Amino acid sequence: MIEAELSRSVARWCKGATGVTGAAKLSGGASQETWRFDITHPDGPIGAILRRSPKGYGAAPTRAAGLAAEAQLMQLAYEAGVPSPRVMHVLTPDDDLGTGFIMQRVEGETIARKILRDDEFAAARPLLARQIGGVLAGLHRLPRDKLPELRSRGVTQEISEFERDYRSLKWPKPVFELALRWLRDHDPGPSVETTLVHGDFRNGNLIIGSDGVRAVLDWELAHLGDPMEDLGWVCVNSWRFGEIDKPVGGFGSREELFAGYEAAGRKVDPARVKFWEVMGTLRWGIMCGGMMQRFREGPDHSMERAMIGRRASETEIDLLRLLAPRGS
Amino acid sequence: MQDEPTPIELTKAVADFLRSDITPLISGHQAFKLRVAINILDLVTRQLTQEAGSDAKEVERLRALLGMDGSVTELNRALAERIAKGEVDLATPGLAEHLWATTMDKLAVDQPNYASYKRELGRNP
Numbered sequence: 001m002i003e004a005e006l007s008r009s010v011a012r013w014c015k016g017a018t019g020v021t022g023a024a025k026l027s028g029g030a031s032q033e034t035w036r037f038d039i040t041h042p043d044g045p046i047g048a049i050l051r052r053s054p055k056g057y058g059a060a061p062t063r064a065a066g067l068a069a070e071a072q073l074m075q076l077a078y079e080a081g082v083p084s085p086r087v088m089h090v091l092t093p094d095d096d097l098g099t100g101f102i103m104q105r106v107e108g109e110t111i112a113r114k115i116l117r118d119d120e121f122a123a124a125r126p127l128l129a130r131q132i133g134g135v136l137a138g139l140h141r142l143p144r145d146k147l148p149e150l151r152s153r154g155v156t157q158e159i160s161e162f163e164r165d166y167r168s169l170k171w172p173k174p175v176f177e178l179a180l181r182w183l184r185d186h187d188p189g190p191s192v193e194t195t196l197v198h199g200d201f202r203n204g205n206l207i208i209g210s211d212g213v214r215a216v217l218d219w220e221l222a223h224l225g226d227p228m229e230d231l232g233w234v235c236v237n238s239w240r241f242g243e244i245d246k247p248v249g250g251f252g253s254r255e256e257l258f259a260g261y262e263a264a265g266r267k268v269d270p271a272r273v274k275f276w277e278v279m280g281t282l283r284w285g286i287m288c289g290g291m292m293q294r295f296r297e298g299p300d301h302s303m304e305r306a307m308i309g310r311r312a313s314e315t316e317i318d319l320l321r322l323l324a325p326r327g328s
Numbered sequence: 329m330q331d332e333p334t335p336i337e338l339t340k341a342v343a344d345f346l347r348s349d350i351t352p353l354i355s356g357h358q359a360f361k362l363r364v365a366i367n368i369l370d371l372v373t374r375q376l377t378q379e380a381g382s383d384a385k386e387v388e389r390l391r392a393l394l395g396m397d398g399s400v401t402e403l404n405r406a407l408a409e410r411i412a413k414g415e416v417d418l419a420t421p422g423l424a425e426h427l428w429a430t431t432m433d434k435l436a437v438d439q440p441n442y443a444s445y446k447r448e449l450g451r452n453p
Contacts, residue, residue: 172401172408175427178418181411242443303364310371313434317444320431324424326451 002035002097006050009095009102010039014088017041020048032067032220036105047107052091052100069148070219071101073196076146082138083207083215106215108207112241115208116250124212129252131212132234133260139216140195140227140266147196152224154190158279159183162286169289175316179282182323188272191226199223201230203239203249228269231257232276237318238284238311247277278322285315336376343369374437382433389426 007019023037032053039046051067065073068090077084085103089095115121153161163180166173199221207215235247235254243250248257258268292309294300333341346366354362383400390403393416398406410416418424428448435445 172405174404174407174411175431177408177411178427181414181417237444240443244443244447303361303368307364307368307371310438313431313438314442314444316431317435317442317448320424320428321444321448324418324427326428326448 003037005095005097006037009089009091009097010048012094014039014041014046016043017046021045047105048088048102049085049105050097050100050102052098054098055096064220065148065150065222067100067220069150069222071103072148073142073219073222074103076142077139077216080138080142082135082142083213085215085217106207108209108214110204110207110217112203112239112250115203116241116243120210121208124208124210125251127212128208129246129248129256130260130263132206132248132251133231133257133262134264135213135216136198136201136227136230136234137261137264137266139198139201139230141264142196144195144224147224150196150223152194155226155275156187156189158225159187162279162283166282166286166289169286169293171289171292173285173312173316175319176282176285178323179278179319183275183279183282186275186278188269188275191228191272193227194224195227197223197225197227197229199230200233202234202236203241203251206249226272226276227266228272229276229279231261231268231273232278233280235273235277236280236284237321238281238314278319281315281318281322285312285319288312288315334376336373339369339373339376343373371437374440378433378437382430382436386426386430386433389422389429393420393422393426 001023003020003023006023010017010020017039019040020037021040023035026034026036026049032051035050035052037048037050039048051070053067071087071090074084075087078086085106087101087103089102091097091100091102109115109118109121116125159180162183166176166180198216198219200218201216205216205218206213207217234249234257237244237247240246240250246252247254254270254273258270258273261268288308288311291305292312295302295305295309343366346362346369351359351362351366387400387403390400390407391397394403394406394410396403396406407416416423432445432448435442439445
């Protein structure tokens with residue numbers, strides 16, 4: 001049972017801790033797991049989260065930054081005042097828990113449908129688009145020299161990678177071809193500056209409370225690149241959960257997002273943001289194709305994966321709305 | 329010719345059984361998975377109902393657009409290749425209309441509650 005390993009681990013680095021309770025797996029593929037648990041402490045229980053690759057799963061997929069880099073980025077973000085959980089401990093071989101890290105649990109909601117509908121978040125919703133702009137500005141300003149080693153991708157290279165991913169699926173889709181052509185024709189070239197890019201900044205990866213954004217999660221796709229990528233990705237229709245007239249995660253307008261970003265002293269390039277929104281929509285479509293492929297070829301033969309494969313058509317209609325809009 | 333009831337009637341009967349009789353008995357993660365299973369059966373039922381008609385119309389449009397014949401898969405592969413080569417684009421008469429019609433038919437099966445689809449459905453093409 002994982003609680004025994006966790007208890008031995010916390011006893012070593014958390015002063016006063018006497019054990020752990022309530023360990024429960026929150027999510028997990030074969031190579032990455034997330035667990036929640038409580039550290040028993042004389043001052044009261046401490047809510048914690050473990051993110052790890054279990055023993056025997058060392059190599060991360062090529063696009064992933066790796067758990068050590070993720071921990072370092074979260075710590076940097078936390079220190080810079082970007083909403084982020086506090087990293088408490090990076091796993092060592094002595095922990096006997098695999099590789100990964102333990103962070104303090106941040107209370108709040110990540111389920112987009114609840115955030116977009118429940119009364120609890122009614123006061124926060126109108127503030128979120130602008131607030132997200134400020135959070136992204138802070139994230140893009142994290143000092144380059146303190147960042148862990150991360151992959152770096154130019155725009156042109158990124159289009160080629162998506163094209164390769166798409167072709168490897170052997171899944172001819174005229175709408176995707178059209179989007180790929182559009183991306184090639186509208187390639188904005190190298191960004192004027194290269195910054196840290198979160199890479200998966202969207203509704204679902206943000207912990208939100210009644211007061212707004214409390215933490216940015218899932219830094220595994222962090223890389224160096226065009227900061228406008230994060231602004232485009234958060235506007236992809238798939239993260240609006242039905243609120244299609246509010247591009248920023250179903251919360252608010254691009255103008256509010258841009259205003260929050262610029263109020264924090266950074267500049268927006270709206271044409272590049274639009275480019276990344278198209279790219280992001282195609283990217284999610286190709287990821288749906290990847291799910292379909294993994295469902296078909298295993299090992300994860302789950303119904304959920306199968307159904308995500310069928311969601312590629314959502315990105316097709318969104319791409320058409322972006323590239324070939326019909327008159328109203 | 330296979331016997332009856334038809335696959336459409338059978339999948340619909342299973343989905344209705346799971347929805348009405350089993351859903352109230354199940355909770356937690358299993359309830360979530362049950363909902364996914366019901367959604368799959370509903371999707372399959374919609375596809376079985378609509379596919380023949382929408383594929384026939386798609387093939388007809390593709391033949392006109394490409395000036396060639398083939399199965400729906402072959403024709404889609406050919407269209408994808410021509411777009412990739414730049415021989416066909418949004419300036420090509422009929423392409424945008426074809427892609428819209430095909431995509432709307434897909435969404436009608438895959439995700440009829442998707443907000444973008446509902447918005448476009450309420451619009452005159």
